[in-house]
Amino acid sequence: MSFPVYLIGARGCGKTTVGKLLACQLSYYFCDTDQQLQQQLEQSIADYVAQHGWGNFRQQEHQALLTVSSDSTVVATGGGIILRDDNRQHMREAGTVIWLSVDPHVLVNRLTADPEIGQRPTLTGKPITEEIFDVLQKRLPLYQQAAHHTIDANQPPEKIVIDILTVLSRDSLTA
Numbered sequence: 001m002s003f004p005v006y007l008i009g010a011r012g013c014g015k016t017t018v019g020k021l022l023a024c025q026l027s028y029y030f031c032d033t034d035q036q037l038q039q040q041l042e043q044s045i046a047d048y049v050a051q052h053g054w055g056n057f058r059q060q061e062h063q064a065l066l067t068v069s070s071d072s073t074v075v076a077t078g079g080g081i082i083l084r085d086d087n088r089q090h091m092r093e094a095g096t097v098i099w100l101s102v103d104p105h106v107l108v109n110r111l112t113a114d115p116e117i118g119q120r121p122t123l124t125g126k127p128i129t130e131e132i133f134d135v136l137q138k139r140l141p142l143y144q145q146a147a148h149h150t151i152d153a154n155q156p157p158e159k160i161v162i163d164i165l166t167v168l169s170r171d172s173l174t175a
């Protein structure tokens with residue numbers, strides 16, 4: 001049986017970009033909780049949060065995580081999926097959790113170049129650099145707690161995929 005692979009990490013660390021490539025290499029399905037949610041809600045995350053608030057968004061996100069958690073699937077999660085204990089526990093028990101760790105300055109550059117504000121409404125109301133540093137400071141311990149493996153995701157996507165395949169194959173040898 002091939003359990004799901006969950007990619008976690010900050011906004012802009014490359015979960016969606018890398019997840020698609022990884023799924024292709026593994027011949028797995030690809031799912032993205034943000035995309036799943038936006039389809040289900042029939043609106044952007046920004047519009048949903050403006051109308052219903054972050055608390056309701058986190059509840060919807062939890063349901064989306066359960067929905068996409070299938071075998072032979074690479075799941076790109078939303079940046080805040082690790083905020084809930086039950087999400088962290090679910091991912092660790094159901095599959096392999098990979099944290100794509102990226103230097104905050106690299107995140108600032110990527111998100112400035114590609115803000116995608118419909119999917120990434122502000123979390124703090126602060127300017128982007130300040131927000132990234134603030135949010136990361138709070139979330140780093142949660143990414144650490146949730147992850148089975150940490151991958152240096154400052155590298156090009158193809159190299160990140162190779163590094164993920166290496167840890168997954170080591171896991172399968174020791175299972």
Ligand SMILES: Nc1ncnc2c1ncn2[C@@H]1O[C@H](COP(=O)(O)OP(=O)(O)OP(=O)(O)O)[C@@H](O)[C@H]1O
Pocket residue numbers: 009010011012013014015016017018034076077078079110111114119120153154155156157160
């Ligand atoms: N390894 C990489 N090297 C350079 N650019 C990258 C890399 N990974 C992703 N990017 C770029 O960074 C931006 C954000 O990537 P992506 O949407 O995959 O991040 P994400 O982790 O899925 O973000 P979110 O949490 O908001 O869903 C995109 O423009 C993407 O092309």
Ligand SMILES: O=C(O)C1=C[C@@H](O)[C@@H](O)[C@H](O)C1
Pocket residue numbers: 010011034045077078079080081119120121123
């Ligand atoms: O970091 C976050 O809290 C978020 C990241 C995005 O992927 C979306 O899930 C949403 O904008 C929230």
Ligand SMILES: [Mg+2]
Pocket residue numbers: 015016017032034076077078
């Ligand atoms: Mg994404």
